[in-house]
Amino acid sequence: AQTVTQSQPEMSVQEAETVTLSCTYDTSENNYYLFWYKQPPSRQMILVIRQEAYKQQNATENRFSVNFQKAAKSFSLKISDSQLGDTAMYFCAFMLNSRLTFGEGTQLTVNP
Amino acid sequence: EPEVTQTPSHQVTQMGQEVILRCVPISNHLYFYWYRQILGQKVEFLVSFYNNEISEKSEIFDDQFSVERPDGSNFTLKIRSTKLEDSAMYFCASRNDNRGLNQPQHFGDGTRLSIL
Numbered sequence: 001a002q003t004v005t006q007s008q009p010e011m012s013v014q015e016a017e018t019v020t021l022s023c024t025y026d027t028s029e030n031n032y033y034l035f036w037y038k039q040p041p042s043r044q045m046i047l048v049i050r051q052e053a054y055k056q057q058n059a060t061e062n063r064f065s066v067n068f069q070k071a072a073k074s075f076s077l078k079i080s081d082s083q084l085g086d087t088a089m090y091f092c093a094f095m096l097n098s099r100l101t102f103g104e105g106t107q108l109t110v111n112p
Numbered sequence: 113e114p115e116v117t118q119t120p121s122h123q124v125t126q127m128g129q130e131v132i133l134r135c136v137p138i139s140n141h142l143y144f145y146w147y148r149q150i151l152g153q154k155v156e157f158l159v160s161f162y163n164n165e166i167s168e169k170s171e172i173f174d175d176q177f178s179v180e181r182p183d184g185s186n187f188t189l190k191i192r193s194t195k196l197e198d199s200a201m202y203f204c205a206s207r208n209d210n211r212g213l214n215q216p217q218h219f220g221d222g223t224r225l226s227i228l
Binding site: 035042098100104105 | 126143147153167201209218
């Protein structure tokens with residue numbers, strides 16, 4: 001079974017600064033997909049960024065980028081130029097055969 | 113942009129009653145899912161559905177639960193004989209596989225189920 005671990009239950013950052021959220025996972029599979037989802041206080045689940053395991057290049061989506069280290073089974077999310085609207089719970093997720101397995105989440109607070 | 117829609121947004125039900133949570137997936141999507149998030153906990157997979165049948169289910173998805181696609185648009189989760197511990201946010205998601213397995217799942221806004 002796959003597991004996803006987010007070791008930082010809470011983090012905070014000043015507006016306009018950069019923050020990195022960590023995520024590790026455990027799997028014996030080789031072809032899988034990784035995602036970061038954002039859950040604001042409204043509790044919607046919003047896709048932030050995705051990464052295919054077969055791609056070496058790290059995914060980037062505007063202010064969001066990942067550091068994907070396949071050998072280390074690490075998938076961290078970097079948020080640059082943090083904005084107040086980035087305040088949310090962030091979930092790392094692993095997908096194999098279309099089933100998503102989520103980590104415990106990291107509550108990020110962006111302070112003005 | 114097309115969205116997954118879920119109704120109701122909040123459902124309050126007496127323990128022991130049956131509840132049906134409704135979802136309208138994005139119209140050209142082929143794979144449908146239900147997830148559960150107990151307050152303060154992580155999101156947990158319940159079931160996936162493809163081609164009018166369950167393709168995978170978790171250990172949580174026991175005989176108390178069932179899913180159905182009664183027509184061409186709705187995807188429902190039925191919970192029979194509800195228990196207090198069924199109180200949670202229930203998310204529906206759908207995915208388009210036309211361009212391969214890396215297509216992300218799109219989530220609805222969730223239904224908050226409260227069992228009294």
